[in-house]
Amino acid sequence: MPELPEVEVTRRGIAPHLVGRAIAAVAVREPRLRWPVPRAVGALAGRRVRAVRRRGKYLLLDCGDGHLILHLGMSGSLRLVDEGSAPGKHDHLDIAIGRQVLRLRDPRRFGAVLWTTRPPEEHPLIRHLGVEPLSRALDGRRLHALTRGCRVRVKPFLMDARRIVGVGNIYASESLYLAGIDPRRAAGRLSAADCARLAAAIKRTLRTAIRAGGSSLRDFVGSDGAPGYFQRRAWVYGRAGEKCRRCGTAVRKIVQGQRATYFCPHCQR
Numbered sequence: 001m002p003e004l005p006e007v008e009v010t011r012r013g014i015a016p017h018l019v020g021r022a023i024a025a026v027a028v029r030e031p032r033l034r035w036p037v038p039r040a041v042g043a044l045a046g047r048r049v050r051a052v053r054r055r056g057k058y059l060l061l062d063c064g065d066g067h068l069i070l071h072l073g074m075s076g077s078l079r080l081v082d083e084g085s086a087p088g089k090h091d092h093l094d095i096a097i098g099r100q101v102l103r104l105r106d107p108r109r110f111g112a113v114l115w116t117t118r119p120p121e122e123h124p125l126i127r128h129l130g131v132e133p134l135s136r137a138l139d140g141r142r143l144h145a146l147t148r149g150c151r152v153r154v155k156p157f158l159m160d161a162r163r164i165v166g167v168g169n170i171y172a173s174e175s176l177y178l179a180g181i182d183p184r185r186a187a188g189r190l191s192a193a194d195c196a197r198l199a200a201a202i203k204r205t206l207r208t209a210i211r212a213g214g215s216s217l218r219d220f221v222g223s224d225g226a227p228g229y230f231q232r233r234a235w236v237y238g239r240a241g242e243k244c245r246r247c248g249t250a251v252r253k254i255v256q257g258q259r260a261t262y263f264c265p266h267c268q269r
């Protein structure tokens with residue numbers, strides 16, 4: 001599933017090809033995505049893309065009088081292809097800009113293509129999203145405030161998009177390892193110092209993943225799953241029974257909220 005780093009890599013990859021350019025044509029080959037693609041999307045030709053922003057895992061194409069909201073769902077990817085390149089079976093949407101086509105491929109069709117003329121931050125899908133982990137808004141102080149009174153364990157806390165948006169399963173385990181925090185601790189019991197380390201660890205983990213995805217920026221953007229380079233170099237994720245890279249203790253795997261959590265019982269307290 002594309003996570004925040006993949007979506008950010010996608011944004012950085014496509015933005016230079018879209019911003020300032022006019023949409024020549026839009027082809028909606030399959031409108032039955034997670035929600036029906038609105039008719040307005042098919043009528044975007046002539047509008048100029050002013051900016052490509054991201055909120056959580058949503059990409060927002062600012063078209064002046066409205067925003068195209070894109071979500072990659074479980075299996076979606078966005079790719080820039082040359083005009084005239086034949087679409088495949090799962091290529092559901094094309095946005096032609098200049099001599100290129102921004103093409104959405106989504107085999108499982110859990111992705112979304114929506115249009116809003118209201119401020120996108122007020123959209124029902126976006127309104128309730130929590131703080132952006134890579135923004136300045138998330139620091140130790142903010143994290144400490146967010147966790148007060150929370151009995152939920154810190155790992156599922158990090159993955160709750162209403163609190164902090166876009167920290168997926170892999171990144172939650174990796175961040176807690178870097179911060180030296182046991183994933184089973186109650187979020188509300190973290191100290192101010194714990195929260196300062198954890199906020200920094202979240203940013204470091206996500207930035208590392210974005211950098212790892214950067215090598216694929218040129219013509220292919222977006223992917224299924226985490227960037228392979230990052231997974232191979234994970235501190236704990238997917239390494240149950242293997243030696244902790246710092247202390248040699250066997251990495252443990254537990255299940256929290258039906259998701260696998262990996263941690264080092266020696267390094268994380």
Ligand SMILES: [Zn+2]
Nearest residue numbers: 244247264267
């Ligand atoms: Zn260790």
